Structures are given as C-alpha cells and as structure tokens.
Amino acid sequence: MKKSYSTLINKKNITSIAIGGFDGMHIAHQQLFKKLDQNGAIVVIESGHSNLTPKSNRQEYTHFPVYYYVLDNIKHLEGEEFIKLLKEEFPNLKKIIVGFDFCFGKNRKYNTLGLKKLFEGEVIVVDEICDNNLAIHSRYIREFIRVGNIKKANELLGKNYKIIGQTTKGQGLGKKSFVPTINLTVENFLLPNEGVYITKTIIKDKSYNSVTFLGHRVTTDGSYAIETHLIGEDIINIMGKIQIEFIDKIRENQKFDNFEDLKKQIDKDINNALKYFDK
Numbered sequence: 001m002k003k004s005y006s007t008l009i010n011k012k013n014i015t016s017i018a019i020g021g022f023d024g025m026h027i028a029h030q031q032l033f034k035k036l037d038q039n040g041a042i043v044v045i046e047s048g049h050s051n052l053t054p055k056s057n058r059q060e061y062t063h064f065p066v067y068y069y070v071l072d073n074i075k076h077l078e079g080e081e082f083i084k085l086l087k088e089e090f091p092n093l094k095k096i097i098v099g100f101d102f103c104f105g106k107n108r109k110y111n112t113l114g115l116k117k118l119f120e121g122e123v124i125v126v127d128e129i130c131d132n133n134l135a136i137h138s139r140y141i142r143e144f145i146r147v148g149n150i151k152k153a154n155e156l157l158g159k160n161y162k163i164i165g166q167t168t169k170g171q172g173l174g175k176k177s178f179v180p181t182i183n184l185t186v187e188n189f190l191l192p193n194e195g196v197y198i199t200k201t202i203i204k205d206k207s208y209n210s211v212t213f214l215g216h217r218v219t220t221d222g223s224y225a226i227e228t229h230l231i232g233e234d235i236i237n238i239m240g241k242i243q244i245e246f247i248d249k250i251r252e253n254q255k256f257d258n259f260e261d262l263k264k265q266i267d268k269d270i271n272n273a274l275k276y277f278d279k
C-alpha cells in the first residue's frame with residue numbers, strides 16, 4: 001500500500017490542487033489529476049458518504065498527496081471565504097482543477113464560473129468524461145457494484161473494486177463440510193450484492209487467487225457472511241486485516257437441499273475461477 005505523503009509534504013510547496021469528493025478515485029478523477037503539476041495535491045471534500053474509498057483510503061490510488069476537509073465544517077462558507085481558506089492552507093497555490101459540475105460554498109451557490117471569478121490564479125474546468133457514452137461518476141459505479149456488475153464497475157474505476165475487512169470467526173463448518181474459508185467483517189465499504197465472485201485476496205501484501213461468497217448462508221445457519229476461499233492454499237490461523245479485490249461475479253446465492261449439493265457447486269465455482277486465472 002502506498003504511504004500517505006500528505007503529512008510529509010509541506011503545504012507551502014503545493015502549487016496546484018484538484019478539488020472534489022473523489023470517492024472511488026475512478027478514471028475520470030484520474031484525468032483531473034493528470035492536469036496537476038509536479039507540486040500538485042488532491043483536496044478531498046469528505047461528505048461522510050464515501051464508500052468506494054472510504055475514510056483515508058484514497059491515497060493508495062495516487063502519488064499526489066491527499067488532504068481531507070470535512071464538508072460539514074466548510075459548507076457554510078461564502079465563496080470568498082472558501083478561496084481564503086484555500087489560500088491559507090496552500091499559500092503558493094497557482095492552479096485549481098475541477099470538473100464541469102463542481103459547486104462550492106453556502107447552499108452550493110458557487111459554480112465553476114464563480115470559482116474563476118474569485119480565484120486569482122488559473123482555473124481548469126474539465127468537461128464531462130464518458131466511457132462509451134456513459135458518464136463516469138461514483139454514483140453510477142456504486143449502482144453497478146450494488147447489482148453485482150463488477151466488470152463494469154471495474155472498467156469505470158480503472159482497477160479492481162476492493163474492500164478491506166477484519167477476520168472473524170465462522171461457524172467452523174467450512175473446512176469440515178465444504179472448503180476452508182476466511183470469514184470477514186467489513187465496515188464502511190459498499191458491498192456487492194449476494195452471490196459468488198472471482199476475487200483476489202490480499203494478506204500481508206501477498207495476493208491469492210480466491211472465490212468469495214457474500215450473502216445469507218441460506219443452506220446452513222441463514223446468517224449473513226463474507227467468506228473467502230484461497231484456491232489451492234492451505235493457510236491456517238489468518239487474523240487481522242485482509243483485502244478482497246473483486247474481478248467478476250460467478251452466480252447468485254442459492255439454497256441447496258443438502259450439504260453435498262452445496263459442496264459440488266462450490267467445487268464448480270472454484271473450477272470456474274480457475275478457468276479465469278489460467279487464461
């Protein structure tokens with residue numbers, strides 16, 4: 001994981017910034033970052049609703065330092081006050097980069113024209129960026145993830161969608177009746193819908209081919225679980241934080257009449273994932 005530079009870099013050195021929510025750090029966001037100069041920085045206005053790259057998870061996807069500002073603390077500001085704040089924070093600021101729909105200040109009443117009027121330096125406004133006629137926005141990516149269209153979400157993200165979770169104790173059934181799995185609890189990240197996914201599981205910087213089940217274990221105890229099986233690995237006692245990168249959805253969650261049928265299906269899921277990884 002890339003280190004956070006924001007605490008190491010003196011804000012006085014920053015000469016350009018890109019401003020926005022930047023949840024997901026998707027391919028349109030990356031186009032904005034390309035317009036930063038080498039002393040650029042990313043100013044994240046954190047609304048509290050980010051769930052693709054929640055909290056401080058954005059730094060991993062850029063080499064520019066990321067600075068976070070809580071929306072609730074600044075949304076009352078008039079336009080002039082917002083610009084004053086930016087100039088206080090970044091005294092050598094010369095260039096601001098925003099997208100076509102950027103709004104700021106009290107009641108979101110200032111737009112890109114207002115920004116150009118109020119800021120004395122250069123303002124670059126990027127036109128709406130699309131992918132095959134589909135505008136790229138965090139809200140659309142969330143929708144694709146919600147319905148399990150991981151491939152499309154990944155295309156717009158420009159990378160595999162990833163969640164981070166904490167290992168937890170399972171029912172103790174997997175290893176005995178099905179396959180061994182690592183059970184996870186995940187907070188703050190948007191979860192793909194119920195079903196079985198081809199995934200990569202990252203443990204202590206090592207990436208493993210895996211299949212991941214998310215959903216109510218309707219065949220066993222009925223409770224909601226996030227479980228990942230590392231294909232061809234026999235790793236025991238994994239504890240702590242792990243990451244799951246989603247690649248594609250294999251199938252929906254299903255209720256089986258007996259454990260044997262579920263085991264057969266899980267073996268098929270693993271074979272399907274192997275076909276993908278062997279490609």
Ligand SMILES: Cc1cc2nc3c(=O)[nH]c(=O)nc-3n(C[C@H](O)[C@H](O)[C@H](O)COP(=O)(O)O)c2cc1C
Nearest residue numbers: 170171172173174181211213217218219220253254
């Ligand atoms: C690849 C895979 C697919 C699964 N598919 C289903 C399913 O379709 N329906 C279901 O009820 N449980 C499914 N499960 C969850 C199993 O029921 C679960 O692994 C089992 O209950 C063991 O749980 P434990 O790890 O908490 O012991 C799946 C698990 C894996 C690893």
Ligand SMILES: Nc1ncnc2c1ncn2[C@@H]1O[C@H](COP(=O)(O)OP(=O)(O)OP(=O)(O)O)[C@@H](O)[C@H]1O
Nearest residue numbers: 020021022028098099101102128129136137138139
């Ligand atoms: N498709 C796009 N084309 C050009 N600029 C964009 C695009 N998406 C976002 N931006 C710009 O990137 C910055 C961050 O925007 P924001 O966080 O609102 O992203 P978003 O993907 O539009 O999110 P949401 O869907 O939640 O509105 C803003 O300056 C915004 O105008």
